[in-house]
Each structure stands twice: as structure tokens, then as C-alpha cells.
Amino acid sequence: MYMSVNSGALALAPDTAPSVSGVRVFLLEAHSEFLRLLRAPSFCVPTIAFPLMFYLLFGILLGPVHAHPEAARAALANFLVIGSMAPGMFALGITLASDRERGLLELKRALPMPPGTYLLAKLAMAMLFAAIVALLIMGLAATLGGISLPPTRWLLLFAMAVIGVVPFCAIGLLVGALVKANAAPAVLNLIYLPMSFLSGLWVPLRFLPQGLARFAPLWPSWQLAQVGAAVIGQSPSGSPAAHALVLLALAAVCFAAAQRALRRRR
Amino acid sequence: MQSDSPVAALSHVVKRYGSQVALDDLSLGIEAGQVTALLGPNGAGKTTAIGLLLGLVAPDAGAVQVLGGPAGELAARRRTGVMLQSAALPDTLRVGELLQLVRGYYPRPRPLAEIAALTGIGAQLSQPYARLSGGQQRRLQFALAICGNPQLLFLDEPTTGLDLEARESLWTVVRELTARGCAILLTTHYLEEAEALAQRVVVLVRGRIVSEGSVEEIRAHGVRRHIRCISNLAVEEIRRWPDVTNATRAQQWLEIESNVAEPVVQRLLATDASLTELEVRRTGLAEAFVRITREAASKCTCP
Numbered sequence: 001m002y003m004s005v006n007s008g009a010l011a012l013a014p015d016t017a018p019s020v021s022g023v024r025v026f027l028l029e030a031h032s033e034f035l036r037l038l039r040a041p042s043f044c045v046p047t048i049a050f051p052l053m054f055y056l057l058f059g060i061l062l063g064p065v066h067a068h069p070e071a072a073r074a075a076l077a078n079f080l081v082i083g084s085m086a087p088g089m090f091a092l093g094i095t096l097a098s099d100r101e102r103g104l105l106e107l108k109r110a111l112p113m114p115p116g117t118y119l120l121a122k123l124a125m126a127m128l129f130a131a132i133v134a135l136l137i138m139g140l141a142a143t144l145g146g147i148s149l150p151p152t153r154w155l156l157l158f159a160m161a162v163i164g165v166v167p168f169c170a171i172g173l174l175v176g177a178l179v180k181a182n183a184a185p186a187v188l189n190l191i192y193l194p195m196s197f198l199s200g201l202w203v204p205l206r207f208l209p210q211g212l213a214r215f216a217p218l219w220p221s222w223q224l225a226q227v228g229a230a231v232i233g234q235s236p237s238g239s240p241a242a243h244a245l246v247l248l249a250l251a252a253v254c255f256a257a258a259q260r261a262l263r264r265r266r
Numbered sequence: 267m268q269s270d271s272p273v274a275a276l277s278h279v280v281k282r283y284g285s286q287v288a289l290d291d292l293s294l295g296i297e298a299g300q301v302t303a304l305l306g307p308n309g310a311g312k313t314t315a316i317g318l319l320l321g322l323v324a325p326d327a328g329a330v331q332v333l334g335g336p337a338g339e340l341a342a343r344r345r346t347g348v349m350l351q352s353a354a355l356p357d358t359l360r361v362g363e364l365l366q367l368v369r370g371y372y373p374r375p376r377p378l379a380e381i382a383a384l385t386g387i388g389a390q391l392s393q394p395y396a397r398l399s400g401g402q403q404r405r406l407q408f409a410l411a412i413c414g415n416p417q418l419l420f421l422d423e424p425t426t427g428l429d430l431e432a433r434e435s436l437w438t439v440v441r442e443l444t445a446r447g448c449a450i451l452l453t454t455h456y457l458e459e460a461e462a463l464a465q466r467v468v469v470l471v472r473g474r475i476v477s478e479g480s481v482e483e484i485r486a487h488g489v490r491r492h493i494r495c496i497s498n499l500a501v502e503e504i505r506r507w508p509d510v511t512n513a514t515r516a517q518q519w520l521e522i523e524s525n526v527a528e529p530v531v532q533r534l535l536a537t538d539a540s541l542t543e544l545e546v547r548r549t550g551l552a553e554a555f556v557r558i559t560r561e562a563a564s565k566c567t568c569p
Contacts (some may be wrong), residue, residue: 019373020344020370024370025370032359032364032367036356039358098356099356102352102353102354103354104356106322106353107350109320109321110321110343112340
């Protein structure tokens with residue numbers, strides 16, 4: 001397509017070009033992020049395979065399924081929290097560290113993407129993966145696990161798992177902004193596994209040493225687990241709204257710190 | 267605004283990184299329908315200049331204008347294409363997927379078939395990025411830079427790692443784009459590339475412009491002709507001849523630098539009838555560039 005316009009006029013003509021819909025750019029970006037995550041074993045294994053495998057093992061096969069329905073429901077809620085931690089931390093942490101190091105982040109900033117699209121697409125895909133993991137875990141629970149809950153409870157659990165990704169995304173963002181690409185998966189695992197253990201998600205807190213159990217409220221995964229406990233009707237410590245607020249504040253702090261770190265690295 | 271103002275411009279820009287001055291009162295305009303080549307040794311500030319024009323870097327002083335607005339605005343980026351020196355794409359995404367993604371950012375992208383034809387990347391559409399050779403990766407990056415039909419194009423070392431054929435075809439596309447009115451800023455280490463493409467050359471040393479003009483003008487800086495022959499004439503004597511700026515000997519070869527060739531050649535032939543293997547060469551951009559940057563470095567008073 002040749003432009004027959006005088007070059008000077010062409011250069012300075014007001015932008016009469018048809019605009020691009022921000023939603024469309026977001027969808028394209030999200031789709032490419034989805035493919036990227038799906039094709040990365042360093043993401044899929046800890047995110048999808050581990051939570052499912054461990055829920056099947058500890059929550060159902062070795063777990064107190066029919067004998068203690070209360071404990072079985074608690075295990076479900078806890079594994080949904082585990083399933084929602086990994087997509088957030090790994091989807092943002094691994095890809096951001098790599099994009100930063102390989103110069104892709106800089107290229108993306110130069111390309112015509114509306115501001116925020118890059119991160120929103122990553123956040124959306126983390127939520128999508130969390131939704132997939134949650135559905136799979138809940139499917140196992142409802143079939144092999146023999147857990148029955150009223151539909152609203154299932155919905156609330158699902159919502160908890162999907163929205164609960166947000167603070168873990170912020171943690172992943174901070175790690176991705178600070179750590180080298182080849183170290184990111186290891187660092188994320190070092191945060192993810194001990195944190196979930198110390199929050200009493202694998203083994204109830206009362207079986208942990210007193211000293212460790214006392215610090216549980218420091219961990220975002222413990223905070224989210226309290227929301228989960230409220231959803232399945234087991235009395236949490238404190239009100240679920242307060243725990244949600246703590247998570248929101250943590251997300252805001254990590255997000256701000258990550259932005260700062262990214263700006264300083266320019 | 268007048269229609270003859272540049273498509274993008276830096277005016278009196280200063281950029282420091284800590285105590286290091288990357289750009290020192292730099293003014294530079296990029297015109298429509300022209301390739302402006304930004305040359306300079308490593309660390310001269312070329313990449314910083316591109317970063318400023320892309321809005322990736324903020325100036326400490328001075329102004330940056332791009333397509334009638336401040337650098338980095340979305341409207342300007344929608345009319346800008348960019349190939350950065352080192353920006354690796356995600357390994358697992360396929361060539362076709364990456365092209366469709368980046369095309370989607372732009373309001374009036376080129377058709378995929380046209381991009382494939384222009385850049386020769388069509389055969390690799392279903393290959394993941396990591397499986398491409400270095401040259402193919404560079405071609406894809408070029409394809410991504412032009413896929414949005416840009417009016418302003420930044421090419422930072424575009425042909426590093428390309429074979430001769432791929433380089434030639436990239437040059438052809440660059441010439442076509444400028445013929446259509448696209449403004450291009452090119453940085454390169456290959457001076458023959460600047461010589462082949464650029465209408466205007468800007469030589470940057472330590473963040474300052476030390477020379478600027480057409481390729482001809484830059485080339486004309488200092489010595490213009492190189493004369494080489496096998497002769498026994500004394501170097502000291504030739505150095506005293508008019509127009510001769512320098513003469514050296516390497517075994518039987520005599521090498522003379524002069525402003526004009528003809529009178530020197532006449533005198534050579536008249537003085538030494540046994541002279542053989544005479545050749546006369548114009549100074550290339552590369553030699554002029556080396557001289558300019560060396561002079562600039564020796565003039566510099568900084569440590």
C-alpha cells in the first residue's frame with residue numbers, strides 16, 4: 001500500500017488512524033501469555049500437577065475422607081488455597097524475571113500496548129489457571145472425595161480460589177522484579193512450599209511446633225485459609241473480611257515495591 | 267507546527283546515569299523519507315538516544331518530540347516500529363503467533379503475507395522462537411518492527427548476525443520504506459551499511475555530536491584519496507609534495523594519503539618510471555569515521 005502523501009504532511013498529520021480497541025489488545029496479550037504458560041513445564045508442574053497430586057494423595061487417599069467429614073472439608077479448602085498460591089506466584093514471577101532479563105519488557109514498553117495491559121494480561125491468566133486448578137480439585141473432591149456441599153458453598157470456594165490469586169500475583173511480581181530469571185523458579189519454590197507448610201495447609205497447625213505455629217498469621221496463605229475456613233462453615237480465627245483486608249494490603253505493598261524496583265532498574 | 271519539522275527530535279537533551287554523562291546537550295532531528303544513521307563507538311550514547319525517543323528513558327534536561335507529541339505517548343507508539351538491539355522473544359511462542367500478536371497492537375497492520383514476503387520469514391511461521399537460528403530471530407524482530415506499517419522506525423543494529431543475502435533483503439525493504447516517506451533512525455557497527463542506506467549520518471562520541479552531514483560530507487572529512495603503488499621513492503620526499511597529507515611504506519608498497527589524486531599520480535609517474543601496481547581509492551566512511559572519532563577523543567579534556 002503506497003502512501004502518496006507529501007512526507008512532511010504524513011509525518012505530522014494528526015493521528016487519524018483508526019484506533020485499536022484496548023480490549024482487543026488485552027485479549028491478544030492474554031492469549032499469548034496463556035500459550036506461553038501452558039508450554040512452560042516450570043509453570044505447569046508446580047501449578048497444576050503438584051496441587052492435584054498432593055490433594056489426591058493427602059486429601060483423599062491417605063486423608064480422613066468418610067470418617068471425618070469436617071477434616072475432609074478442611075483439607076479441600078486448604079488445597080484450594082495451595083492451588084491458588086502457585087499460579088499467582090509462578091505466572092508472574094517466572095515470566096517477569098525472564099522478560100526483564102531478555103529485554104522483552106523493554107520492547108513491550110516501546111510497543112503500542114495501552115498502559116497496564118502487560119500486567120493485567122498476566123494477572124488474568126494467573127486467575128484462569130487458578131480457576132482450572134480449583135475446578136479440578138473440586139471435581140476430585142466431589143467424586144473421589146465424596147464431599148457434598150450446597151451449591152453456594154462450592155461457588156464461594158471457587159471465588160475464594162480465583163480471587164485469592166491476587167496477593168500471590170503481587171508476591172510473584174515482586175520476586176520477578178528482583179530476582180534473576182534462572183533463579184526465579186527456585187526462589188518462588190522456596191517461598192511457596194515453606195509458606196504453605198507453615199500456614200498449616202499440609203498438616204494442621206496443631207501438629208507443628210508451638211514456635212512455628214505462632215507465626216502463621218504472618219503468611220498470606222494462612223490469611224487466605226481463614227477465608228476458606230469461613231466459607232466451609234468452620235469457625236476461622238477472626239472475621240473473613242479482616243483477613244481479606246490484610247491480603248489486599250499485602251498485595252498493595254508488594255505491587256508498589258515491585259513497581260519501584262522495576263523503575264529503578266531502567 | 268510547520269510541515270517541514272522533523273518527525274522526531276531531541277533538542278538540547280542531557281541524560282546522566284549517576285555521575286556518567288550519557289548525552290550532553292544533544293540535538294537531533296529525524297526527517298521523513300530519510301534514513302538517519304547514528305554512528306559512534308560503544309558507549310557513545312546511541313542506545314540512550316533511541317531510548318529517549320521511544321519514551322523508555324526520561325531526559326534530565328531538554329525536550330523530546332515524537333510525531334507531534336512527547337515521546338512514549340500511545341498515539342505516537344501506534345505509528346512507530348522498533349527493533350531493539352537485544353530483545354529476545356518468548357522461546358515457546360511460534361513465529362506466526364508473535365506476528366499476529368504484534369500486528370494486533372497496531373491500527374493498520376500490514377497483511378501477514380506481505381510481511382512474510384518482505385522479510386522472508388514465511389517458511390518459519392509454525393516454528394517456536396527458540397528453534398530459529400540467530401539470523402532468523404533477527405529477521406523476525408525486523409518483521410515485528412515493520413508489521414504495524416510505521417511512519418517512524420527505529421533499527422538498533424538490525425543486521426548483526428545476518429548473512430549477506432538476508433542483509434541485502436533487509437536493505438531493500440529499508441529503501442522501500444523511506445521511498446514511501448517513513449523516517450528511519452538506524453544505528454549500526456557496519457559502516458558500509460550506513461554508506462548504503464543513510465541519507466544523513468550523525469557521529470556521536472561520548473554523548474556529543476562530533477560530525478554530521480551526508481555520507482559524502484562525512485567521507486570528505488580530512489583525507490580524500492588513498493594512493494598505493496610499488497615504488498622505491500623515498501617516503502620523506504613525497505611527504506613534502508603539495509596535496510599529500512601523509513606517506514608511509516610497507517615493504518615494497520608505498521601508501522600515500524592526499525586531498526586530490528591527479529597531480530600526485532602525475533608526479534609519481536613522472537618521478538618513477540618503474541612504478542607498478544598503481545591504485546587510487548576514495549576514503550571510505552569507515553576510515554573517515556575512525557579519524558573523526560579519534561580526533562574527538564584526543565580533543566576531549568576529560569580523563
